[in-house]
Amino acid sequence: MDAPEDAIADQARHMVETVPQAAALGFRLISVGDSRGSILVPWRAELVGDPATDVIASGVVTSLLDHCCGLAINSSKGERFPTATLDLRIDYMRPAAPRAAITALAHCYKMTRSIAFVRAEAWDVDPADPIATAQAAFILHGASAPR
Amino acid sequence: MSEAPVLNANDRLQGFLASVPYIRFLGMRCELAGDEMTAILPFAPHLIGNTMLPALHGGVIGAFLEMTALAQLSVVQHTPKVHKTIDVTIEYLRPGRALTTYARADLRKVGRRIANVTVEAWQEARGTPVAALRGHFMLSSDE
Numbered sequence: 594m595d596a597p598e599d600a601i602a603d604q605a606r607h608m609v610e611t612v613p614q615a616a617a618l619g620f621r622l623i624s625v626g627d628s629r630g631s632i633l634v635p636w637r638a639e640l641v642g643d644p645a646t647d648v649i650a651s652g653v654v655t656s657l658l659d660h661c662c663g664l665a666i667n668s669s670k671g672e673r674f675p676t677a678t679l680d681l682r683i684d685y686m687r688p689a690a691p692r693a694a695i696t697a698l699a700h701c702y703k704m705t706r707s708i709a710f711v712r713a714e715a716w717d718v719d720p721a722d723p724i725a726t727a728q729a730a731f732i733l734h735g736a737s738a739p740r
Numbered sequence: 741m742s743e744a745p746v747l748n749a750n751d752r753l754q755g756f757l758a759s760v761p762y763i764r765f766l767g768m769r770c771e772l773a774g775d776e777m778t779a780i781l782p783f784a785p786h787l788i789g790n791t792m793l794p795a796l797h798g799g800v801i802g803a804f805l806e807m808t809a810l811a812q813l814s815v816v817q818h819t820p821k822v823h824k825t826i827d828v829t830i831e832y833l834r835p836g837r838a839l840t841t842y843a844r845a846d847l848r849k850v851g852r853r854i855a856n857v858t859v860e861a862w863q864e865a866r867g868t869p870v871a872a873l874r875g876h877f878m879l880s881s882d883e
Binding site for chain 2: 612613614615616617638639640641642643644645649650651652653655656657658659660675677678679680681682683684685688
């Protein structure tokens with residue numbers, strides 16, 4: 594593995610494991626590179642959104658998709674730098690299976706000097722049968738988010 | 741099932757909040773004044789998404805807005821089941837700082853099966869919101 598890929602992987606691990614909200618949700622880095630990023634969130638009882646079914650909360654999926662989009666952006670820049678979410682649209686196609694872990698994959702398909710456009714999907718068992726899809730726009734250089 | 745009196749709105753709301761583990765994970769609570777509900781998300785370190793600013797995680801803000809919509813729906817719809825989110829569009833207006841965040845939901849339309857809801861969140865001043873959500877929710881029936 595060459596140095597830039599190592600750097601991307603190190604940044605990605607840092608982003609997925611040490612950001613407080615990501616660590617609190619137990620995120621695990623699955624893959625990163627080629628303007629894409631993938632993260633898994635394990636099921637656990639305190640993340641349940643529907644006590645009748647033990648399905649993980651859609652709010653957890655929101656954080657997962659948002660974080661995964663940021664990971665994809667960092668992967669395409671090859672470095673970690675601040676981003677801020679401008680707009681995030683999520684469609685929830687179906688509930689996840691009870692007690693299932695959720696995996697998300699995001700693709701940063703277009704980046705301008707100031708904006709990144711990202712699509713993402715989340716699934717429980719089969720990537721071809723997603724529980725949710727997302728479309729997002731991020732501003733680069735997070736500290737200068739719109740005021 | 742006994743008749744749920746209309747005055748029981750706060751019991752329904754607090755019952756909903758207590759029943760959802762993820763709401764406790766966030767640390768979110770709600771206050772009801774008449775029919776007006778305010779959701780409150782006290783700052784906690786595990787909600788941070790950017791340690792440099794520091795700022796709340798965008799996903800946390802989105803989740804808080806969505807849970808506010810579901811909590812408001814639990815006030816007006818008596819059902820033991822949790823309503824299901826169909827889609828949400830979250831607009832981020834300002835960084836969510838390391839402060840308490842508040843939100844209020846506006847039920848634009850509550851139909852037989854679908855509710856259209858908008859939610860706005862703010863921190864120090866209601867006039868300078870940090871984020872807004874527009875979403876559609878599938879209403880659970882009693883069966």
